[in-house]
Amino acid sequence: MCSVHKLPLEKHLTKTTGEPKTGEPKTVEIMKTHKIGIIMNGVTGRMGTNQHLLRSIDAIIKQGGVKVSPTEVIMPDPILVGRNEIKLKALIEQTSVEKYTTDLDSVMTDPAYPIYFDAQTTLRRFDAVKAAAAAGKHVYCEKPTAIKTEDAYKLYEICRDAGVKNGVVQDKLWLPGMLKFKRLVENGFFGEILSVRGEFGYWVFEGHTVPPQRPSWNYRKEDGGGIIIDMLCHWRYVIDNLFGPVKSVSCLAATHIPERIDEEGKPYKCTADDSAYSTFELENGVICHFNSSWNVRVRRDDLLTIQVDGSKGSAVVGLRDVWTQHYGNTPRPVWNPDIKQPIDFMDGWQKVPEQETYENAFKIQWELFLRHVVLDEPFRWDLLEGAKGVQLAELGIRSSDERKWIDLPELKA
Numbered sequence: 001m002c003s004v005h006k007l008p009l010e011k012h013l014t015k016t017t018g019e020p021k022t023g024e025p026k027t028v029e030i031m032k033t034h035k036i037g038i039i040m041n042g043v044t045g046r047m048g049t050n051q052h053l054l055r056s057i058d059a060i061i062k063q064g065g066v067k068v069s070p071t072e073v074i075m076p077d078p079i080l081v082g083r084n085e086i087k088l089k090a091l092i093e094q095t096s097v098e099k100y101t102t103d104l105d106s107v108m109t110d111p112a113y114p115i116y117f118d119a120q121t122t123l124r125r126f127d128a129v130k131a132a133a134a135a136g137k138h139v140y141c142e143k144p145t146a147i148k149t150e151d152a153y154k155l156y157e158i159c160r161d162a163g164v165k166n167g168v169v170q171d172k173l174w175l176p177g178m179l180k181f182k183r184l185v186e187n188g189f190f191g192e193i194l195s196v197r198g199e200f201g202y203w204v205f206e207g208h209t210v211p212p213q214r215p216s217w218n219y220r221k222e223d224g225g226g227i228i229i230d231m232l233c234h235w236r237y238v239i240d241n242l243f244g245p246v247k248s249v250s251c252l253a254a255t256h257i258p259e260r261i262d263e264e265g266k267p268y269k270c271t272a273d274d275s276a277y278s279t280f281e282l283e284n285g286v287i288c289h290f291n292s293s294w295n296v297r298v299r300r301d302d303l304l305t306i307q308v309d310g311s312k313g314s315a316v317v318g319l320r321d322v323w324t325q326h327y328g329n330t331p332r333p334v335w336n337p338d339i340k341q342p343i344d345f346m347d348g349w350q351k352v353p354e355q356e357t358y359e360n361a362f363k364i365q366w367e368l369f370l371r372h373v374v375l376d377e378p379f380r381w382d383l384l385e386g387a388k389g390v391q392l393a394e395l396g397i398r399s400s401d402e403r404k405w406i407d408l409p410e411l412k413a
Contacts, residue, residue, distance in 0.1 A: 032072040033065065034374045037113035039137070040078050041104060041128060042120035044087040046215070047142070051171070051362040052119055053080075058095040059363055066367045074370050079107055104128070108135045115140060115373060121217060122224035126151050133158045138165040138373050140366075143233045145386035147224055149394050152387035153411060159383055167369045167379055168386030170237045174361035180322040180352045181242065181308070181315060189324065190310025196243055198290035198306045200231060201275075203297050207261025214294065216262035219270040226272035228253055231292040232396045233389030235278070237381075240388070243308075244282040248407045251278040251396035256295045278396055281405075315352075322352040387411055 043053045057076050060066060065073035080100040082088050088100040107113050108131060116132035118125050118141035126146055132139050139159050145168055146152040159166040172178060184190065205212050217223040218230070228251065239246055253273035262268050275293035282288065302318035313326040329350070331343050365381070372379035388411055395406045 030071075034068075034072075034074045035077050036074060036115060036370060036374055037110075038076050038078045038115040038117055039081055039104075039107050039113045039132075040117045040119070041081040042118060042124075042142075043080060044082045044084055044091065045119060045121075048119035049091065051360070052117070052142075052366070053078075053091065053095060053097070055360045056363040056366040058097065059360070060367065060370075061096050066370050068371070068375065074374050076370065077112075079113060081107065108132065108137070114138055118142065122147060122229070126155060129155050130158055133162040133164050133166075136162065136164060139383070140167045140169075140369050141383075141386075142169050143386055144229050144390050144393065145383060146390055147229060147394075149387060149391040149411075152383070152390035156383035156387050165373050165379070166383045167365075167372070167381050168383055168389075169362065169365065170241075170381045170385065171361040171365060172234055172238055173241055173381075174359075174364040176320045176358040177302075177317045177322050178238070178242065179356065179358065181306075181317045183355070184313075184315060184322070184324065184352070185242075189313050189326070190308065190315070191312030191327075193243065193286055193308060193310045195309050196239070196286060196288040196306060197309075198235070198288070198304065199300060200290065200304045201293035201296045201298075202303050204274075204294040206257055206259070207265075212260060216260065216268060218294075219260055219272050219274060220268070221272040226253075226274075226397075227292050227294060228273050228276045228278075228396050228400075229390075229393045231276065231290075232278065232393040233386075235280070235288075235290050235292075236389040236392040237385060238306075239280060239282065239288055243286050243288060244284040246280050246288075246392060246408055247283045248281045248405050249278060249392060249396050249399055250405045251276055251399040253397065253400040256293075273397075273400075276396065276400075316349070320358075323349040324352060325349050384411060384413055 038057065040053065040057065042048050057078050060076055065075040067073055078097050080088050080091055080097060081104050083102060085102055088102070092098065092100055101107060114137060116137035116139050118128055120128065122144055125141060129139055129141055144152070145155055156166070204214050218225040236246060254275045255270055255273050256275055258270055259267050260270055274295055278290050278292070280288040301316065301321060301323070304319055306317040308315050308317065313324060316323045325348055329348050331345065331348055333343055368379055371377045391408060391411060395408060399406045
C-alpha cells in the first residue's frame with residue numbers, strides 16, 4: 001500500500017516578473033487551482049479502467065484539469081482503491097495517477113479525498129456508498145446503484161440526509177448520437193414523436209472455443225448479473241431524458257444460453273437473464289420498445305440503434321451517427337411480394353453532419369460532477385435518478401415473472 005499525501009483543496013499562485021520599461025514590477029496571475037481528491041474504488045474492472053480512469057480522470061489530468069476560466073481550473077487528485085495490488089500497480093504505471101491503496105478505510109477518513117467514486121460490482125456498492133456518506137464524502141457511482149429499488153432509494157436518502165453531493169453515471173446522454181438527436185428535437189424535425197424502437201446487443205461468446213468478452217458474474221443472478229438490471233437502468237434515463245417519463249413496463253426475460261465458461265476455464269450455469277424484450281408506455285403517450293440481448297448477431301449500424309418515428313420525420317440514432325428521413329423524402333411503397341422490391345429503402349436516408357465537437361461521454365459527466373462539487377453548479381443526475389433506473393429494472397423482472405404490465409410508482413425527492 002502506498003502512503004496517502006494530503007494536499008490542500010485550493011491554492012492560488014502568483015509570481016512577479018522582472019522590471020518592465022515603466023520601472024514597475026509586473027504581477028502575472030498564474031492559475032487558481034482547485035485540487036480535489038477522489039477515492040476511485042473498483043476501477044481495475046473493464047469499465048472502470050477504460051472509461052472512468054483512462055478516458056476520464058487521467059485524460060482530465062493530462063489536459064490540465066477542468067477549465068473554469070482562463071485563470072482557474074479544477075484538478076483531480078485520485079487515489080486508486082482495490083483488492084488486487086498487482087492490478088493497481090499496473091494502472092499506476094499506465095497512467096499519470098501516482099497513488100493507490102488496498103485499505104479503503106484509511107482513505108475514507110482522510111479529508112484530502114472529499115469525493116468517493118464507486119465502480120465495484122453491484123452487490124458491493126451499498127455498504128461502500130453508505131460508509132462514504134457517513135464519512136462526509138461526496139458520492140459518484142456507477143449504475144445500477146443497487147439490485148433492489150428499496151436499497152437504491154435508501155442510498156439516495158442516506159446521501160441526502162448526510163448533506164453530501166451525489167451522482168450516478170448516465171453516460172449515454174452525452175454520446176454524439178444522442179446529442180445529435182437532441183438538436184433535431186430542438187429544431188422541430190420530428191413533429192410529434194409517435195414511437196421509439198431500440199435494438200441493443202451483440203454476440204458474447206460462451207467461452208468453449210472463442211474467449212468471452214464479458215465477465216462471468218454478468219450471467220449469475222446470485223452475483224448481481226443479468227441484462228435487465230444492467231440495461232433497463234440505461235433505458236430509464238435515456239427514455240426519461242429524451243422521449244418522456246416512463247409510465248408502465250411490459251417485459252419478457254430469457255436465458256437463451258444455459259452454460260458458459262468462466263475466467264478460470266471452468267463451465268458454470270447461467271442463472272441470470274441474457275436477453276430482455278421490453279415495451280414502455282410513456283406518460284405522453286409515446287410507445288418505446290427495446291430489445292436487449294447478449295445473444296444476437298449485429299446487422300445494423302451500431303451495437304445500439306434507436307429508431308424514432310415522428311409525424312414529420314424519422315431518425316435512426318446510433319452511438320455516434322444519426323440518419324434521418326424527412327416527410328418529403330419518405331417513399332411510398334406498395335405491398336407486392338411477387339416482384340423484386342423496386343425501392344432502395346436505405347437510399348432515402350441522410351446522415352446528420354458533424355456540427356459540433358464531441359468528447360468522451362463519461363468524461364463530460366465527470367467534469368460536470370467535479371464542477372458540481374467544487375463550484376456548486378447544478379447536477380440533476382443524482383442517486384434519485386439512479387434509483388429510478390433500478391426501479392424500472394426491478395419492475396421489468398416482475399413483469400416478466402407475472403406476465404403482465406406494471407405501472408411505475410413515483411419515487412419522490
